[in-house]
Amino acid sequence: MTRRAALWVAFVLVHLLVCVLGFVMPNQPMGDVYLVYEPWSRAALAGDGIVGVTEDWVYPQLALVPLVLAHGFAWIAGYTAGWAVFVTALDAVAFAVLVGDARSRGRARAAWFWLAAILALGPVGLYRLDAVTVAVAVLGCVWLRGRPWLAGVLLAAATWIKVWPAALSAAAAIALRRRWALIGASAIVSALTLLAIVVAGGADHAFGFIGDQTSRGLQVEAPVSAYYLWGSMLGVPGFSVYYSTEILTFQVTGRDIDPVIALMTPLLAAGVGSVAVLAAVKTARGARAMRLLPVTAMALVVVFIALNKVGSPQYLCWLIPPVVLGLLYDRREWTRPAIAVLVLCALTQIVYPVAYGEVLAAHPFGVAVLTIRNVLLVALGVWMVVRLARVPVRPSTPVPA
Numbered sequence: 056m057t058r059r060a061a062l063w064v065a066f067v068l069v070h071l072l073v074c075v076l077g078f079v080m081p082n083q084p085m086g087d088v089y090l091v092y093e094p095w096s097r098a099a100l101a102g103d104g105i106v107g108v109t110e111d112w113v114y115p116q117l118a119l120v121p122l123v124l125a126h127g128f129a130w131i132a133g134y135t136a137g138w139a140v141f142v143t144a145l146d147a148v149a150f151a152v153l154v155g156d157a158r159s160r161g162r163a164r165a166a167w168f169w170l171a172a173i174l175a176l177g178p179v180g181l182y183r184l185d186a187v188t189v190a191v192a193v194l195g196c197v198w199l200r201g202r203p204w205l206a207g208v209l210l211a212a213a214t215w216i217k218v219w220p221a222a223l224s225a226a227a228a229i230a231l232r233r234r235w236a237l238i239g240a241s242a243i244v245s246a247l248t249l250l251a252i253v254v255a256g257g258a259d260h261a262f263g264f265i266g267d268q269t270s271r272g273l274q275v276e277a278p279v280s281a282y283y284l285w286g287s288m289l290g291v292p293g294f295s296v297y298y299s300t301e302i303l304t305f306q307v308t309g310r311d312i313d314p315v316i317a318l319m320t321p322l323l324a325a326g327v328g329s330v331a332v333l334a335a336v337k338t339a340r341g342a343r344a345m346r347l348l349p350v351t352a353m354a355l356v357v358v359f360i361a362l363n364k365v366g367s368p369q370y371l372c373w374l375i376p377p378v379v380l381g382l383l384y385d386r387r388e389w390t391r392p393a394i395a396v397l398v399l400c401a402l403t404q405i406v407y408p409v410a411y412g413e414v415l416a417a418h419p420f421g422v423a424v425l426t427i428r429n430v431l432l433v434a435l436g437v438w439m440v441v442r443l444a445r446v447p448v449r450p451s452t453p454v455p456a
Contacts, residue, residue, distance in 0.1 A: 059157035062166050066150055069170045070181075074139040077178030082408035085135055085182035091303065092184075093134045096122035108255045111263030113302070114184065116252055117215035121187045135182075142181050145190040146173075152197055153379065165382035168393045169193070172375050175400035176368075179407055183369040188213040192220050192376040197383070199348070203233045207240025214241075215248050218264075219373050222327070222355035223380075229334045230348040268365070269320045272299065272306040275414060276406065277366030278429040279319060283307035285426075288417040296415050304367070305415055319364040326358040333443055341449030349381035350443045353392065357436035361429075368407040371400050395435055402428040 056064070077085035099105045099119060107116035121141065128137030128144075154166045173180055180186060195209040206227070213220035224241055228234045252261045273280045275296050286294030286309050294309035334351040356377050360370050374396045381389030406414060406425050413421025 057157070058163055059154060062150075062154055062157060062163065062170075065167075065170050066147070069174050070143045070146065073173055073178055073181055074136075074143065077135075077139065077182050080178060080408045082411040084178040084408040085138075088135045088138045088182050089133075092122045092125070092138065095119065096126060099123060100126070105255070105257070107260055107263065108252060108257030109260070111260050111266065113264055113268070115215040115218065115264050116257070116261070117212060117248060118184055118217065121184065121216065139181060142186045142190070145187060149190040149193040149197075152194055161383050161386045164386045164390075165379040168378060168382060168397075169375055171397055172372070172378075172400050175397050175404060176371055177404035177408070179368045179404070180372040180400075183367075183372075184217055185219075185369045185372050188217045188220055189372050189375050191216075192223055193379055195220070195223065196352075196376050196380040199227050199231065199237075199380070200344075203227070203231065203236040204240050207237035208244055210237075211241040211244035215244070218268075219356065219359055219370075220376075222359050223352050223376060225327075225331055226334065226348055226352035226355055229331060229338055230342075230344045230351055232344065271302050271365070272308070272316055273312065273319070274365045274367065275305045275307050276368060276425065277364050278361055278433060279315065279364055280307045280366070281426055281429060283309040283312065284414075284417060284422055286310075288419065288422050296417060304365075316364065319362065323359070323362040323364075326362045327355060330354045330358055330440060330443065333440070337443070337446050337448060342446045345384045346446050347443075349377060349384055349389065350439060350446060352380055353377035354436070354439035354443050357432070357439055361433050361436045366429075368403050371396075371403045374399070392435075392439075395431070395438075399428060399431055399435065402431070 095106050096119065100123060104110060105119065106112040107114070107119060112118075125134065125138045125141040128140040131137055131140055150166060150169070153162055153169070155162055157163055180189075191209050191213040195206040195213065198206040198209070207224065210220050210224045210227075214224065224237060228237050231237065249261060252258065273283065275284060283294050284296065284307055287296055287307065291309070294307070296305055296307055298304075299306050330351070334347060334354075337347055353374070356373050360366065360373060363370070378389060378393050378396050382393060402424060406421070406428060410421045410424060414425055415421075
C-alpha cells in the first residue's frame, strides 16, 4: 500500500470511529449539534429569527453558515449525522490539500498528526463548530507562504465563525513579508461580512458576540477555574459548580470570584499582546519566517486557551493547525510539541466526555485529571514563549573601521 493510500484509509477509519463514538460515549458529546445548532439553523431557515442579526449571539455571524449547510446532509440520518458527514467532507478537502501526492515527509507527518489528534480528542473535536474552523485553518496554513491572499481569505472567514483563527492571521501578519496580502484579504472579508449584516438589519448585533464572551463567568474546564473547583471538592463553603441557563454551560463560583471574572479578559488581551510584541521584535531583528511563524502561531493559540475563562474541551483542537504548520516547516523540531498536543488531547477526552460527571461533581479523579491537563497546557504555553524568545535573529552587520 502506498503512503497516500495508507493515509486515506486511516482518514476514513478515524472519522468513522470518532463519528460513531459521538453517539455511544457518555455525557452526549454531540449534544450541542441537536440541542443548539439545529434549532438555531432551523429558526433561520424558517424565518423565525436569525441569530447574530435579529439578536445577539455567542458566535460571530458566519458561524450560522456551516450550521445551515449541514442541513444538506440531514437526509442521511437526521441533522446530527448530517453534521458529522459535513465536517468529515470539510476535513477531506483540507486533508487532500495537505497530503497532496504524499511525497513530502513533512506533509505526511502533519497528516498523521492531524488524524492522531482527532482520535485522541474524540467526538467533541468533530461535533462542535470548532471542527469547521480547524479544517479551514489547516487549508490556510498550507497556503500561507505560496498563496497568502487565499490564506488570508480563509483565515478571516474562519475568524468570523470562531474568533481564535485571528491568532493565526496575526502570527502570519507579523512573520511573513507578504503580510499586506493577508491584511488586505482579511479586511475585505470582514467588510463584506459586516455589510451583509447591516443590509440584513443586524447592525445593532454585529459585535454582540464580544459582549457575550466578556460578560460570562468562569467555565469549569478553564485553567483559572482550578482554584474554585478544588474549593468545591474540598467542601469550602460557597464554592460549587453550577449550570448557567444563559450560557448553557457549567461554571464555577466561589468567594471573591467577580474580580477574577473581570480580570480575565484584560489578562487575555495582555498575554496575546505580549506574545505579538515579542514576535514583532524578532521580525524586526531579522528572524527567519520559517522559524518564527509556527512558534508564534502556537504561542498565541496556547495563550488564547490558557488565559481564557471559557476553556471548553473542544478548544484543544485549536492546537492542531499550528502544529501542522510547524511540521510542514521543520518536522524534526516540531515532533515533541506534536506529542505534547496529543497527550493534552487524550487527557481532554478523559475530562470530557469520559469523566465529565466526576468533574462536575468535583470528585477527586475528575478534578485531578483536569488539573493535570491544565498544568500541562500552561507548561506548553511557557515552552512556546521560551522557544519564541530563543528564535535566532540575523547578526547585525559590523560597521567598517
